[in-house]
Amino acid sequence: MKITVAGAGNVGLITAVCLADAGHHVTCVDTQKEKILLLKKGHSPFFEPGLEPLLEKTLSNGHLRFTTDQKLAYSDADIIFIAVGAPAKKDGSVDLSYIYAVSYSIADSIEKDVIVCTKSTVPVGTNGKIKQIFHYRKPRHLKVEVVSNPEFLREGSAIMDFYLGDRIILGVDNPETASIMEQLYLPLKIPIIVTDIRSAEMIKYASNAFLATKISFINEIANLCEKVGANIDEVAFGIGKDKRIGESFLQAGIGYGGSCFPKDTKALVQLAGNIKHPFELLESVIKVNQHQHSLLVAKAKELIGSLKGKRAALLGLAFKPETDDIREAASITIIKELLEEGANVTAYDPIAIPNTHKLIGNAIDYTTDIRQALKDADFAIIATEWGQIKHLPLDTFAAYMKEPIVLDGRNCYSMKEIQRYPITYVSIGRPVVSKGRVSSMSLK
Ligand SMILES: NC(=O)c1ccc[n+]([C@@H]2O[C@H](COP(=O)([O-])OP(=O)(O)OC[C@H]3O[C@@H](n4cnc5c(N)ncnc54)[C@H](O)[C@@H]3O)[C@@H](O)[C@H]2O)c1
Known part of the structure; x- marks a missing residue:
């Protein structure tokens, strides 16, 4: 399959390199020229264990290419992953401008039917808005299916997480799209969970909220331990069992x-x-x-x-x-x-x-x-x-x-x-x- 990944950050680059290593032809597009120049030379703009050897391998066997040219990246892709940033605004809400900018570029560039798959973490309802963008902006004769495929990789073990993740979440609208996405991920042998799009979006937030809660919970217990003369090592061991x-x-x-x-x-x-x-x-x-x-x-x-x-x-x-x-x-x-x-x-x-x-x-x-x-x-x-x-x-x-x-x-x-x-x-x-x-x- 011809795959394009939008965004060469922690999520996009790992996705691009690992899918290229799995044998797909992958184009990774980013708006930052210096980043793309560095990547073309086989250097990663950030540190991630095991990334550079895979980058060099997939570049030299021709499965991976980098570009800043959006038209080139999107025009003939079968699946496009959106992995651009969705940073926090001052009030804590999510800045979706990068997500929407990519969606407009895709709508303006595609020349065939395509699946657009959002890996970025986006609030519930965002993929619905992405669908609206395609509905109004894409060429009428082309079909665009939107999938929510939130990413769970952890920095520092991102490549291992790509191959050995606990689950893959696919939020889809129809079984045909689900089936194509399942085919893509099947070789990884990771359990695939197919849901509706809004539930997929919520799964990502609920997962991170739960993990953060677990951390703050044990930290509060630790703070209490200090006050009552207990030892958090013993306590964590005891409750973790x-x-x-x-x-x-x-x-x-x-x-x-x-x-x-x-x-x-x-x-x-x-x-x-x-x-x-x-x-x-x-x-x-x-x-x-x-x-x-x-x-x-x-x-x-x-x-x-x-x-x-x-x-x-x-x-x-x-x-x-x-x-x-x-x-x-x-x-x-x-x-x-x-x-x-x-x-x-x-x-x-x-x-x-x-x-x-x-x-x-x-x-x-x-x-x-x-x-x-x-x-x-x-x-x-x-x-x-x-x-x-x-x-x-x-x-x-x-x-x-x-x-x-x-x-x-x-x-x-x-x-x-x-x-x-x-x-x-x-x-x-x-x-x-x-x-x-x-x-x-x-x-x-
Ligand atoms: N970093 C993680 O460990 C992690 C894990 C899971 C999910 N996520 C989510 O994935 C998303 C991406 O995170 P990240 O850490 O990879 O972000 P990042 O900031 O490291 O990278 C985003 C990249 O997107 C590029 N970009 C911006 N606009 C673009 C456009 N129009 N076209 C092409 N490229 C464009 C930027 O130049 C940048 O290189 C976020 O929503 C994040 O919450 C991140």
Whole structure:
């Protein structure tokens, strides 16, 4: 099949490369010329494990091509995936201008019948509006079928998720379109769920809202654990063994970030509000998450006093390991708060420094060497559970820091281990360890 993917971002590029690797002829179109130039040379504009080798392979075997030419991309495609961004507006609602711009381009470019399949996360009803655009704009003799096919890949394991996803959701209007889409995905052997279009759109939001709720829930339990002298590790293990609850997404920390959960939870709250159905549970989930992002700077102040002129080592910038994505990362809130407090910040990250530099500039120092970040620091904050941080020999803190005070927002180290070192260690939902001794007192 001739496939076109609109958008060469995290979702579009992975979709294009993996479908090309599956043997289809894929054209990936993006409006950013520099991005397309880079991709034509086989370089990915963002970091994703395993992506570049597949990119090079599919480019060199001729299954994948990149272009900025919309007419070329859409005119003779059998299936077009829309994978452009749908970012949050200031009020939390979704900016659909990119989605509609692509729809107009497709309507103006097609020369044969086509299936248009929306992978971008869009509010319930959006695919209906896309259908309207085609109805009024496309050549009358051509048929366009619209499918909602929300994407569930996770940055950092996106390629694995493409091949081994839990399910594929197809929101369709008719069985013939469903059958063509099922044929496309059949080789992946992933369960396919066919629904109506509105339900497919809702499944994506409900999934992300549920996962965000699970994270905020365990974080609130962790905050309570600190107050009552319990240990979140034990608690999460104990509740996770209940199969109705499950073990995943029960890691307490300083909250979720990234391009999806923050945006999608706010969008669902907005969507519910628009129909006069306040989603109070989700509003609380968002509030808890914002609080978690600010937790460690508050704890640092409680422990140290004024942070003015103090040297802070910030370990981890990416919103999670194995990605250079810093969108809505806890690290960004932490940097802003530390700077407001007058601290001097040196940040470590193996790959997310260029993206952070674009946002924060030279207000902080950057290094790809953890020891350099820790050197002479008054305290360290761990914001991302990178392997390099988790596997750091724990004597490094005392060896390099002026004061070995570690505030760990990702519970990277076991309580047992940390007690063997002369560190003051504050984590999430666990007792404070002060130079080898577990304190029964928690910070406020
Ligand atoms: N990033 C994720 O992990 C993830 C996972 C699941 C779903 N999603 C959803 O998928 C969608 C895309 O996310 P992303 O992270 O890939 O976005 P992104 O911002 O990384 O990429 C979007 C790309 O679309 C391009 N674009 C914009 N207008 C265009 C046009 N008219 N024609 C062609 N290209 C155009 C942009 O230049 C950009 O390269 C969003 O709705 C997001 O919520 C993202």
